[in-house]
Every structure is written in structure tokens, then in C-alpha cells.
Amino acid sequence: MESLTAELYPKPPFDFGLTAGSHTYFRGTYGADMLEDGDYRRLLNIDGRLVLAHVRSTGTTNEPALMVTAQGPQVSGKDLAAVSDLMAWNLGIDADMGGFYQSVKGEPVLESVTSQLYGLHPTRAVSVFEAMVLAILGQQIAAAVARIVRTLLIETYGQTLGVDGKTYHCFPTPATLLEAGIDGLRKMKLSQRKAEYVLGIAQEIEDGALDLEALKHSTDEEVVARVTRLRGVGHWTAHWLLIRALSRTDAFPSGDLALKRVVSQLYFNGRILGDREVEEFSVRWSPYRSYAIVYMFAADRQGLIAPVDQIRR
DNA sequence: TACCAGGTAAAAA
């Protein structure tokens, strides 16, 4: 087992605990992401080799610095560079929160939310494929259920590496999921239909007909047009992909039930808006609607939002 | 026991 170290300097303000915590929903381990005692760990597949990324903060929110360690059998300097780049991406260290903070000045709700979550950066999935599978898996089920299914899938089909007596899991590859087949995914508690969606997409990737990672170079509109052609992907999934996998600042999954619930609590005293209504309301956050969503959900998960007595429909 | 939950495709109107 070898180990190499590099440093990263996020764009301030950057709160490492808040940002890494949002990967795990502020609850320690979540699937392939682990946060323990201020240490964020994530197993990666770098050109076929398994490398454990380990990140911890060596700075402060206003003068942020991170130490990245790459651990694994035969880790090269090139692997370290790849790991370092992936962690920089997945922790969103380059995101500029200043413009967003400036734009919510005087906005009664988000000005308060952003000041309480000062330094939170939007996080990003390691791969577009991972974000796609997780989004499909999470369609129309409670977050608690999605968590169970997600963990089961990763721990069953993700490649593993043992480091210091602990076992770490990668996110499964398209090829592995194809091999698992419908039956394998059904055993992971995916519905028949979701299993078909995931395998259909994995098959297109294996056939070379679909390159999800290349979407990073497409415009928001092109991404939505391309991915909604896939069976199992609608407006909601496409927009979450823009936020979680492609780091776009102004996406808005207007059908999202949890999103509508949070907006209703923060702005409408419990009245739930229709899809078109929230969409129209969301222009107040443009061109930072993705950031507004990230902050509202983080505030919700952190218990910073006072619950309204009753949700009205 | 019902109904609901961070939707979508396909059928029906």
C-alpha cells in the first residue's frame, strides 16, 4: 500500500465540514461517500486501479486549504493528480459563491440561509453515470428508502478496497450493472421498471451510443434534450443531473416535491405551489437557481428551517 | 391498514 499527498486551495469562502457533509446528507456514511471526524473518504477507480481518496481541511473558511491523500497499491504521481482533480471537482472548490451571495442581498429568506451556511459549496457527483443512476433510483420514493436502495446497490456491485482494516466501495460501473441484469437489480429493491431504465442506459453506454461524461461540454438545453430521450429520464432527472453532475448554476427541477415543500415553508406559510407556479417564482434566484436549491435543501437537512404547522395543498 | 414519498411512461380522455 502506497500513499501520496497533495494540497488544494478552494476559492474562499469554503467551509469544508458543511461542503463534505452535504455529500453524506450530514450523516456520516452515505453509499460510497464517507465523512468521519472531519475526514472525507471516497474510493475511486482511476484507469482501472482502485485508489482511496482522503481529504481533510488544513485551513479555515476564509483561508481554505485541503490535504488530499491518495492511497492504494501502486499509486503513481499521475494517479495522485487524477485523484486531486476529482476531489477538487466533487467538492466544488472552484465554485464562486460571492456572486450568489451578492445576488441574494436584501432577499429576506436566502440572505439569512446563506449567512447561516456561509462557505457551503455545491458538491458534484464523481461521474455523470453515477448521478444518473442515483437520480433514477430516487424517483418517487422517500429519501429514506432511496438511501437503503443506494447503499445496497453500492455495497453489492461496487468494487472494494480494504485500507487499514476498513472496506471502501466504488460506485458500480455500467458493465457490472449489465452483468447483474434485471434480476440482480430487482434484488437491490429497484422496481422492474427502474431496473429496465438503468440497464437501458448502461447498455447504450457499453454500445458506445451514449457518452454521458461528454455532456460536460454541452449547453443546458442540449443536455436536457439529449438525456430526456432516454427511457426513464424526464424533466426532473435532467435538471438534477445539471445540478449534481454538471455543475450548472441555474437548473431547476420544478416538479420536485421536496423542493416545493421547502419553498412553501420558507415563502408561502405552508401553501404548496404548482409546478408552473414554483417555476415562475424561481426567477427571483436566477441565474443562481441551482445554488438556491442547494442552500435551501442543506438548511432543511440541518434543521435550520422552522416547520410550518400544516402543509396546505 | 391505508397512504405517501426529492417521477416517468404509457394509456386514456
Add this chain to the structure above:
DNA sequence: TTTTTACATGGT
């Protein structure tokens, strides 16, 4: 073109 309905699972 717009509006229902089946889908599947664990929580409440």
C-alpha cells in the same frame, strides 16, 4: 394536447 394510472418499496 392534457389528464390519469401503474409502478414498487419502506415509513408512518
